[in-house]
Amino acid sequence: MPLVDLYGHEEIRALLASSARAGKLPGSILFHGPYGVGKQRLALWLGQLLLCTEEDKPCGHCKGCKYSRNLTHPDLHWYFPRPRLKDADPSLADVADDYQEAIAERLANGGLYAAPPGNDGIFVATVRAIVQQASMSPAMATKKVFIIGDAERMVPQEGAEFAANAFLKLLEEPSAKTTLILTSSEPGGLLPTIRSRAVSIRVPPLTASAMRAFLADPIVSAALEKAGAPKSAAERMALASGAPGHLFGDESRGRSIAAARKLMDAALAKNESARHAAAMAVGGSGARGSFTDTLDAMLVLIAERMRSALHDSDEARALGASRAVDAVARARDLAGGNVNPQLITAQLLHQLATILA
Numbered sequence: 362m363p364l365v366d367l368y369g370h371e372e373i374r375a376l377l378a379s380s381a382r383a384g385k386l387p388g389s390i391l392f393h394g395p396y397g398v399g400k401q402r403l404a405l406w407l408g409q410l411l412l413c414t415e416e417d418k419p420c421g422h423c424k425g426c427k428y429s430r431n432l433t434h435p436d437l438h439w440y441f442p443r444p445r446l447k448d449a450d451p452s453l454a455d456v457a458d459d460y461q462e463a464i465a466e467r468l469a470n471g472g473l474y475a476a477p478p479g480n481d482g483i484f485v486a487t488v489r490a491i492v493q494q495a496s497m498s499p500a501m502a503t504k505k506v507f508i509i510g511d512a513e514r515m516v517p518q519e520g521a522e523f524a525a526n527a528f529l530k531l532l533e534e535p536s537a538k539t540t541l542i543l544t545s546s547e548p549g550g551l552l553p554t555i556r557s558r559a560v561s562i563r564v565p566p567l568t569a570s571a572m573r574a575f576l577a578d579p580i581v582s583a584a585l586e587k588a589g590a591p592k593s594a595a596e597r598m599a600l601a602s603g604a605p606g607h608l609f610g611d612e613s614r615g616r617s618i619a620a621a622r623k624l625m626d627a628a629l630a631k632n633e634s635a636r637h638a639a640a641m642a643v644g645g646s647g648a649r650g651s652f653t654d655t656l657d658a659m660l661v662l663i664a665e666r667m668r669s670a671l672h673d674s675d676e677a678r679a680l681g682a683s684r685a686v687d688a689v690a691r692a693r694d695l696a697g698g699n700v701n702p703q704l705i706t707a708q709l710l711h712q713l714a715t716i717l718a
């Protein structure tokens with residue numbers, strides 16, 4: 362099965378295509394924006410464009426395009442968080458095997474996938490593989506493209522400084538034959554040394570019409586069926602709210618909703634020590650990824666609260682809920698930066714305790 366079509370993001374596509382035509386595309390790019398809006402799919406599209414051999418790129422029918430769409434192009438390299446390999450010091454061949462399997466799995470669903478579990482990462486063996494592949498000449502095209510999805514999950518490891526530095530050097534001065542595309546929904550979690558070396562491009566949520574076109578795609582329907590997504594188009598539109606990735610992440614979503622419920626209960630308990638305990642239970646900076654998911658889930662719960670308040674014509678409660686949305690959104694912004702999740706939670710719960718009557 363080929364990759365599902367890319368829907369939406371027309372403005373960014375036009376911008377990227379014209380920069381590439383003018384030979385002005387930066388060598389290292391960071392796509393950032395909300396979770397699930399299709400940043401990696403957009404990166405794969407840009408990869409296809411760069412590997413297309415026709416005038417009107419990406420033409421969709423040349424060999425470069427076809428291989429890219431099937432993820433078999435030898436010069437298109439896609440990396441993303443994976444479980445740590447059992448071998449403490451895996452070889453490059455082990456890493457290659459692992460990714461081949463993972464990519465085949467993603468491709469079996471047209472390239473649509475659930476968010477990787479929180480403890481998956483981009484470990485040093487993978488960084489070594491990237492650096493090594495980047496040092497070689499392109500196999501088929503005139504360029505090589507590396508996509509590194511969820512790049513904030515690149516974990517610095519002790520004793521791996523050599524690989525880390527080689528990667529930074531690659532980001533800073535990629536050869537004219539290499540393009541690196543990083544994606545992140547939590548750019549604040551990226552190592553500053555990485556963030557400062559890539560040109561940032563913000564990828565917004567999909568418009569309603571792009572969302573509708575995406576949902577009408579048969580590859581998408583089949584994958585949603587498998588993922589156990591809601592059946593009706595209206596429910597799918599609401600759940601995704603412009604970020605199709607939300608439709609595929611059932612398991613982690615359930616966990617986030619449960620964690621969000623605990624925090625809401627703590628805020629509503631109006632009990633200082635319950636709030637403190639709930640904030641401590643959130644975990645430190647290492648838990649950043651799951652923390653923003655929890656905040657997103659809180660927004661869902663508060664929206665439910667608002668709907669029920671409006672249904673009961675309880676204006677005071679509805680107003681409280683709308684102020685709570687603002688408070689959580691501010692916490693969400695802080696969470697994208699370098700503020701400790703426990704501190705953010707303590708402050709947020711304190712605010713919510715007064716706001717939510």
Ligand SMILES: [Zn+2]
Binds near residue numbers: 420426427
């Ligand atoms: Zn082409």
